[in-house]
Amino acid sequence: MMTDLPGIVVTGASGRMGQMLIRMIGDSDKMQLTGALERPGHDWIGRDVGEAMGGAAAGVLVEDDPLEAFARAQAVVDFTSPAATVEFAGLAAQARAVHVIGTTGLAPEDLEAIKHAAHHAVIVRAGNMSLGVNLLVQLTKRVAAALDEEFDIEVVEAHHNRKVDAPSGTALMLGEAAAEGRGVSLEDVSDRGRDGITGARKKGDIGFSAIRGGDVVGEHDVIFAGPGERLVLRHLASDRSLFARGALRAALWGQDKTPGEYDMIDVLGLND
Numbered sequence: 001m002m003t004d005l006p007g008i009v010v011t012g013a014s015g016r017m018g019q020m021l022i023r024m025i026g027d028s029d030k031m032q033l034t035g036a037l038e039r040p041g042h043d044w045i046g047r048d049v050g051e052a053m054g055g056a057a058a059g060v061l062v063e064d065d066p067l068e069a070f071a072r073a074q075a076v077v078d079f080t081s082p083a084a085t086v087e088f089a090g091l092a093a094q095a096r097a098v099h100v101i102g103t104t105g106l107a108p109e110d111l112e113a114i115k116h117a118a119h120h121a122v123i124v125r126a127g128n129m130s131l132g133v134n135l136l137v138q139l140t141k142r143v144a145a146a147l148d149e150e151f152d153i154e155v156v157e158a159h160h161n162r163k164v165d166a167p168s169g170t171a172l173m174l175g176e177a178a179a180e181g182r183g184v185s186l187e188d189v190s191d192r193g194r195d196g197i198t199g200a201r202k203k204g205d206i207g208f209s210a211i212r213g214g215d216v217v218g219e220h221d222v223i224f225a226g227p228g229e230r231l232v233l234r235h236l237a238s239d240r241s242l243f244a245r246g247a248l249r250a251a252l253w254g255q256d257k258t259p260g261e262y263d264m265i266d267v268l269g270l271n272d
């Protein structure tokens with residue numbers, strides 16, 4: 001049954017995050033599910049999304065036409081793939097719906113397209129929607145600003161064996177924060193994928209390592225390794241609901257904002 005509550009479309013409805021979001025919206029008294037999207041050809045298309053998830057009917061059929069679904073909604077919550085997210089950014093802007101982007105692995109040209117779409121609508125994008133990680137971003141920036149290049153910075157992350165991108169979106173957020181704290185550009189100091197005779201570590205570099213295995217939800221360490229001591233800032237996620245909760249909070253937060261690109265630091269009011 002449709003009510004006056006803000007309508008949310010979930011893209012990637014059958015995905016790990018998609019299903020988590022749909023369950024959480026179903027339990028909420030602040031929003032309603034008005035659309036569930038999957039990629040063309042997916043075997044959930046045309047089925048009730050609640051039933052496809054193995055539960056009670058939700059009264060929303062899974063569809064593959066984004067524009068029609070977005071036109072009926074106040075927000076689009078999107079955890080899919082870079083190509084899909086770029087397409088959705090243009091269409092959500094056309095529909096003037098808030099676009100919450102959790103998708104990671106976005107290339108520089110994808111980010112440009114998203115920036116362009118944000119001229120016309122509110123976009124909230126973050127490689128990690130959890131409160132803890134966004135606090136860790138702030139802490140990382142502060143610690144990096146306080147310590148000089150005698151401290152080598154390494155970001156180490158672990159995720160489940162289905163993850164397709166590396167470094168994780170979170171690792172890149174943490175690397176960006178460390179670079180900002182140091183007053184350098186991450187592009188100039190990023191050191192990824194060491195293998196073979198790499199030579200000694202370059203002073204000032206920010207290193208990234210990725211572990212993939214099992215069902216790890218997401219773990220991140222920022223290591224500051226100095227002479228005689230090592231400082232480790234760590235976040236451990238044990239449940240995807242924390243990402244979904246953050247994304248839905250962002251969808252509501254964005255309703256009265258002016259067009260532009262925002263992040264979870266804005267949503268959570270963590271700006272210093």
Ligand SMILES: NC(=O)c1ccc[n+]([C@@H]2O[C@H](COP(=O)([O-])OP(=O)(O)OC[C@H]3O[C@@H](n4cnc5c(N)ncnc54)[C@H](O)[C@@H]3O)[C@@H](O)[C@H]2O)c1
Nearest residue numbers: 012015016017038039079080084102103104127128129243
């Ligand atoms: N920002 C965060 O807090 C956060 C948290 C978890 C995951 N993620 C990111 O979200 C993304 C999805 O993660 P996941 O674990 O749910 O992946 P997943 O593979 O389980 O789900 C992705 C879903 O998107 C669907 N999809 C792909 N193209 C589509 C299209 N054109 N239209 C509609 N649906 C489409 C796929 O069919 C799939 O069901 C990844 O990039 C991941 O890194 C971000």
Ligand SMILES: O=C(O)C1=N[C@H](C(=O)O)CCC1
Nearest residue numbers: 104127128163168169170218
């Ligand atoms: O499961 C994933 O994929 C996750 N992706 C985000 C990232 O790339 O950092 C957030 C954690 C989970």
